[in-house]
Amino acid sequence: MASIDLKPASNFIRNIIAEDQETGKWDGRVQTRFPPEPNGYLHIGHAKSICINFGLAAEFKGRCNLRFDDTNPTKEEQEYVESIKADVRWLGFDWEDREFYASDYFDTLYAFAVDLIEKGKAYVDSLSAEEIRSYRGTLTEPGRESPYRNRTVAENRDLFERMRNGEFPAGECVLRAKIDMASPNLNMRDPVMYRILFASHHRTGDKWCIYPTYDFAHGQCDSIEGITHSICTLEFEDHRPLYDWFLDALEIHHPRQIEFARLNLTRTVLSKRKLIRLVEEGYVTGWDDPRMPTLSGLRRRGYTPQAIRNFCERIGVARRDSTVDMALLEYCLREDLNRTAPRVMAVLRPLKVVIENYPENHTEMLKAVNNPEDPGMGTRQVPFSREIYIERGDFMEDPPKKFFRLSPGREVRLRYAYFITCVGVVKDEKTGEVKEVRCTYDPATRGGDAPDGRKVKATLHWVSAPQAFDAKVRLYDYLLNETSEPDAGKDTPEFKERINPDSLTVLSGCKLEPGLAGALPENRYQFERLGYFFVDPVDSAPGAPVFNRTVTLRDTWAKIQKQSRG
């Protein structure tokens, strides 16, 4: 089936590149990169960046590199590079043979540093970390120059080499750029270029005991890779003058940096720090918990790469801070799943219905359509018998005016089966709870059409009791409750107070049509009238699938109920 790739809409980065192509600024070349730090899992905010970088490169017949910014061995691990690669691949992007690491360039970066020392533009500082901080000044006051700032080139060269040789303990000294301690831009107040870290690196092992800072590495890595458009988020805008300074001082290729606003989403968190707290404090089961906005979480929830890519195209790219409504993500998901997911009948909260005038010990097979949106997906047979299950919520003994499902005396259609009429209920004597509904059926309505043309207001899904397959189903809801503050500003309650205690509901004994016994991990289905479900690849066992609700169907009735409740 044709996919639903959207035509690109105008955004300022696309416009810049298009203009560069027209003017031949980069000789028609477009080279971007997605530069994650391998210190955590990717989330949907990263997906935005991935789609921008890989998407723009593809659109303009360019290339996009995958580069790991692994300059801090104390935080980075191989496990993360593997998960990042898996996530980017899953999203549908291919970096071919262009898998790079900042650590690939450590030798070059070291040479760059020496070059700056030779040019008198870098020096070894022996101030402590605390001293450097206090010498830096504040937002409103200029900093002071380090007493070590005017060491000779020879001395700096010697000291830096000794740093590299491991002659100093961590923290003893650092290499700094000699720029301007009075700059109103704090990034220009002699930033640290190299620090001593006796940590083994996931790729270079113990080869180095000094590591470049992000600020000294990022721009040069982009330069080395011949990046034309260095796309990053807004918080790096203040660093741009510094990157420019390094590139100019080093006299090397100078990419153009373009900043855009990071993604924020309602009803969830996207900051790495908060995500870690959710995991570590046990609010979720892990980084791939289906409630998490991580790509691994969304994948396990049942999201499709196509839906996420379309979402990223629809949200646009701009420089203003914004928070996208989760409803848009869900819209993109349903749009994709509606076309592709086979329909099936499943009763989550079963209520038994006995059809009094249907023969006992009899079973017949009825034809059901697999996907009304795609006739090519064919049909299947489902069993029907005297006892069936319907959804508890589809029956009301004393219904309000707008409820038009089953209730005493009312006739409804059982999808693909018969019209049935409620003729009575059986209640628990003590609690008054409805235990069973008694109905009669009209044999003339087989398949769901009345020959006399009479209409019915509702069509219910159902599952034949004797053949029903029992399974566990998990219903997921948003991680966070709604906030009255539209934008998560300073005055919003601490996010933990907003955590939704009902983000997970586990249902067992759900009644599914028998064909689902063979559901395989990662299969997707639409449970008619309920939503889209995904067979969990971790918790399912052969013959015992566990279904995760990916997203509900749009539910007008639920909306009406919510409104009438006030």
Next chain:
RNA sequence: UGGGGCGUCGUCAAGUGGUAAGACACAGGAUUUUGGUUCCUGGAUUCGGAGGUUCGAAUCCUCCCGCCCCAGCCA
């Protein structure tokens, strides 16, 4: 109170001097064996505010207001 950004419908977002795209959400209606899908229809006399330039401004100028980022040897 230093520097850097940003303010267009409830939420995203086009638009860059010629008279406010689109999407989601929302509200009506039609079709429907999923209260699903699909399909119509409705909505900013107005672009943070106030002045100014101009025949004409969301787009140019001035002032003001609000929000975000920066004081890691994190990225």
